[in-house]
Amino acid sequence: MELWYTEQQTDEVRFSIKVKQHLYTGKSEFQDVDVFESEEFGKFLTLDGLMMVTEKDEFIYHDMITHVAMATNPSIKKVLVIGGGDGGTVRELTRYSHIEKIDMVEIDKLVVDVSREYLPITASKLDDPRVSLYFEDGIRFVADTKEVYDLILVDSTDPIGPGEGLFTTEFYQNCFNILSDNGILVNQSESPYYDQFSHEMKRAHKKIKNIFPISKVYQFHMPTYPSGHWLFGFASKKLDPIKDVDFDKWNALGIKTKYYNPQLHVGCFALPSYVQEMLDNE
Amino acid sequence: MELWYTEQQTDEVRFSIKVKQHLYTGKSEFQDVDVFESEEFGKFLTLDGLMMVTEKDEFIYHDMITHVAMATNPSIKKVLVIGGGDGGTVRELTRYSHIEKIDMVEIDKLVVDVSREYLPITASKLDDPRVSLYFEDGIRFVADTKEVYDLILVDSTDPIGPGEGLFTTEFYQNCFNILSDNGILVNQSESPYYDQFSHEMKRAHKKIKNIFPISKVYQFHMPTYPSGHWLFGFASKKLDPIKDVDFDKWNALGIKTKYYNPQLHVGCFALPSYVQEMLDNE
Numbered sequence: 247m248e249l250w251y252t253e254q255q256t257d258e259v260r261f262s263i264k265v266k267q268h269l270y271t272g273k274s275e276f277q278d279v280d281v282f283e284s285e286e287f288g289k290f291l292t293l294d295g296l297m298m299v300t301e302k303d304e305f306i307y308h309d310m311i312t313h314v315a316m317a318t319n320p321s322i323k324k325v326l327v328i329g330g331g332d333g334g335t336v337r338e339l340t341r342y343s344h345i346e347k348i349d350m351v352e353i354d355k356l357v358v359d360v361s362r363e364y365l366p367i368t369a370s371k372l373d374d375p376r377v378s379l380y381f382e383d384g385i386r387f388v389a390d391t392k393e394v395y396d397l398i399l400v401d402s403t404d405p406i407g408p409g410e411g412l413f414t415t416e417f418y419q420n421c422f423n424i425l426s427d428n429g430i431l432v433n434q435s436e437s438p439y440y441d442q443f444s445h446e447m448k449r450a451h452k453k454i455k456n457i458f459p460i461s462k463v464y465q466f467h468m469p470t471y472p473s474g475h476w477l478f479g480f481a482s483k484k485l486d487p488i489k490d491v492d493f494d495k496w497n498a499l500g501i502k503t504k505y506y507n508p509q510l511h512v513g514c515f516a517l518p519s520y521v522q523e524m525l526d527n528e
Numbered sequence: 529m530e531l532w533y534t535e536q537q538t539d540e541v542r543f544s545i546k547v548k549q550h551l552y553t554g555k556s557e558f559q560d561v562d563v564f565e566s567e568e569f570g571k572f573l574t575l576d577g578l579m580m581v582t583e584k585d586e587f588i589y590h591d592m593i594t595h596v597a598m599a600t601n602p603s604i605k606k607v608l609v610i611g612g613g614d615g616g617t618v619r620e621l622t623r624y625s626h627i628e629k630i631d632m633v634e635i636d637k638l639v640v641d642v643s644r645e646y647l648p649i650t651a652s653k654l655d656d657p658r659v660s661l662y663f664e665d666g667i668r669f670v671a672d673t674k675e676v677y678d679l680i681l682v683d684s685t686d687p688i689g690p691g692e693g694l695f696t697t698e699f700y701q702n703c704f705n706i707l708s709d710n711g712i713l714v715n716q717s718e719s720p721y722y723d724q725f726s727h728e729m730k731r732a733h734k735k736i737k738n739i740f741p742i743s744k745v746y747q748f749h750m751p752t753y754p755s756g757h758w759l760f761g762f763a764s765k766k767l768d769p770i771k772d773v774d775f776d777k778w779n780a781l782g783i784k785t786k787y788y789n790p791q792l793h794v795g796c797f798a799l800p801s802y803v804q805e806m807l808d809n810e
Contacts, residue, residue: 250542258568260532262542286540286722303721306800439585439751440568467749467757467800469721474756475749509798516795518588518749518787 251282251290253297255472256440261297263287269364274356276408281364287470289364291332293357293403297470299332301367308368309506310466310514311478312338315397315430317496317511318480318487322396323347326424328384328412329434330401331357334368336377339399341501348377349393353408355381385411388420396426400433405446413446415453422457422483431481435463438521439473447477452528454481462487463525464514466505477521488512533564533572535579537754538722543579545569551646556638558690563646569752571646573614575639575685579752581614583649590650591788592748592796593760594620597679597712599778599793600762600769604678605629608706610666610694611716612683613639616650618659621681623783630659631675635690637663667693670702678708682715687728695728697735704739704765713763717745720803721755729759734810736763744769745807746796748787759803770794 252262263284270281277294284290288301299307312335316322323346327335331352339348350372352358358379361369372379380387388398398421403409411417412433421431435450437443447463455461458481468476480487493508517525534544545566552563559576566572570583581589594617598604606629609617613634621630632654634640640661643651654661662669670680680703685691693699694715703713717732719725729745737743740763750758762769775790799807 252544256568258546258566260542260544262534262544264540284540286538439749465749467721467747467755469755469757473749473751475751504802505800507798507801507804510800513795513798516789516791518792519789520786522789 251284253295256442259440259472261472270360272356272360274354276354279356279360281360290470291361291365294407296404298403299334299365299368300470301365303468303470304332304334304368306466306468306505308334308338309503311335311399311401311432313501313503313506314464314478314480314487314511314514315399315432316342317493317508318485318491319396319428319430320492320495320499321428324393324395325349325397325399326351326395328388328398328400328402329409330399332361332365332368333358333370333372335399335401336374337368337371340371340374340376342499346376348374349380350377351380351382351384351387353381353383385417388417388424391424393424394426395424396429398425398429398431400431402434404436413450415457418454418457425483427483428485429483430485431458431479433479435477435479437471437473437475437477438524439475443472444524448524448528451479451525454479459483460486462515463517465517465521466514488515533566535577538724541722541754543754552642554638554642556636558636561638561642563642572752573643573647576689578686580685581616581647581650582752583647585750585752586614586616586650588748588750588787590616590620591785593617593681593683593714593716595783595785595788596746596760596762596769596793596796597681597714598624599775599790600767600773601678601710601712602774602777602781603710606675606677607631607679607681608633608677610670610680610682610684611691612681614643614647614650615640615652615654617681617683618656619650619653622653622656622658624781628658630656631662632659633662633664633666633669635663635665667699670699670706673706675706676708677706678711680707680711680713682713684716686718695732697739700736700739707765709765710767711765712767713740713761715761717759717761719753719755719757719759720806721757725754726806730806730810733761733807736761741765742768744797745799747799747803748796770797
């Protein structure tokens with residue numbers, strides 16, 4: 247018998263993974279949550295049938311959402327993570343001993359509970375004493391908090407379902423408002439390749455560049471996401487990720503990474519012409 | 529009724545495309561040749577059931593195999609293409625008016641015939657007067673020719689079947705022998721992500737760096753290839769693709785590209801740490 251997980255990545259494209267076992271299936275008030283075990287990718291977590299994280303390549307996503315900003319400003323002390331229920335983003339942040347406070351706001355507690363049980367590889371640092379977990383709506387959190395952050399990482403799903411409000415002007419404006427003067431916002435920015443994703447990429451970038459003085463996009467290879475070509479937005483009040491980065495300082499921290507490195511930090515901002523044009527023309 | 533093309537990318541991974549029509553199926557002495565039509569990717573060509581080229585993203589592969597070398601040495605006059613039966617690599621080369629001679633050696637005439645009929649998007653420049661087509665084995669061609677080339681582009685299939693000999697030390701050594709003093713070799717170098725591909729990537733790199741004084745690897749996003757993370761090798765006798773490139777000269781040519789650009793030229797050599805380590809440890 248063969249068991250295959252098949253993801254409908256677009257109406258016209260499917261990606262399938264041979265699985266050994268369907269380890270968990272559950273449903274929260276927000277979404278379906280499933281965990282599978284496979285030979286190629288190890289365990290992996292899906293939400294509403296869409297791939298979120300695999301043991302094989304989670305390091306790529308979590309390196310890239312975290313270290314680009316952390317190298318750009320090595321003085322970051324207070325960090326807000328929106329989403330990121332699997333814990334991988336928090337795990338990378340906890341490797342910086344100079345970070346004092348990490349608030350993680352995940353709307354769906356079930357994602358965290360399931361990750362703690364099945365994905366210790368990503369969830370293992372959620373109990374770090376600097377981490378506070380808030381199971382609530384990130385949109386409301388950034389509107390209401392009195393806290394000021396040096397870095398906000400938006401580790402969201404696609405802008406459908408619970409992730410939708412995390413792609414609005416109001417949300418980005420509230421992020422701006424609660425960032426310190428050197429503040430940086432990094433947000434999951436979809437993909438340039440298939441229309442349904444590039445549409446969201448363009449909309450998000452347009453909104454952010456109207457709010458933040460510096461707004462760029464950087465790319466990485468994420469094989470288990472549709473097209474494998476994925477993007478994060480980098481927005482900030484003052485700091486430029488190329489001009490202001492201090493690699494000597496970052497290297498001195500001795501943080502060993504499997505995907506990120508200083509050369510790649512610079513290289514990942516060099517986008518293909520068709521992607522740059524889509525962003526510029528918005 | 530729905531018709532789907534499904535590619536077994538690895539034993540554990542399948543990639544499927546909804547197709548409108550199976551336009552062509554044939555068999556040469558070397559391989560199965562098929563053409564499909566799809567909504568998302570337009571027409572696409574497969575060899576032995578493996579994706580070779582789609583109308584949607586062929587520009588990525590053909591930009592990247594061609595322009596990195598052409599920008600590094602704007603004096604290239606004689607070019608040898610090994611493989612590349614769809615014609616897309618030749619098409620990009622013909623855009624340089626200073627190229628005087630393009631020899632293309634494709635072992636399988638059927639691939640060229642089918643591409644001419646179904647993929648004019650890539651095959652349209654095969655009749656350029658500077659182009660000579662040789663339907664023979666590239667391995668033997670580089671061993672026997674008395675010609676000297678400034679650039680060799682190895683636009684091959686995977687090292688299984690007809691492509692196998694294009695990943696041997698003997699082949700790379702013969703390429704070295706027929707290159708001019710400023711000569712450059714660019715070769716299809718597989719992918720770092722799945723073991724079966726990274727195994728070949730490492731082997732090819734190890735062989736090439738034992739022969740060429742300069743040997744680097746650069747990456748790009750190729751969504752229809754396994755993992756979407758694909759590589760070319762850049763090897764040369766003298767010219768470094770970063771230190772010796774002259775973007776002013778390249779820009780002055782006025783060649784408009786959809787994927788390649790000078791920033792990306794530099795950025796694409798910045799590899800993820802795990803890829804760089806795989807290459808360094810060979």
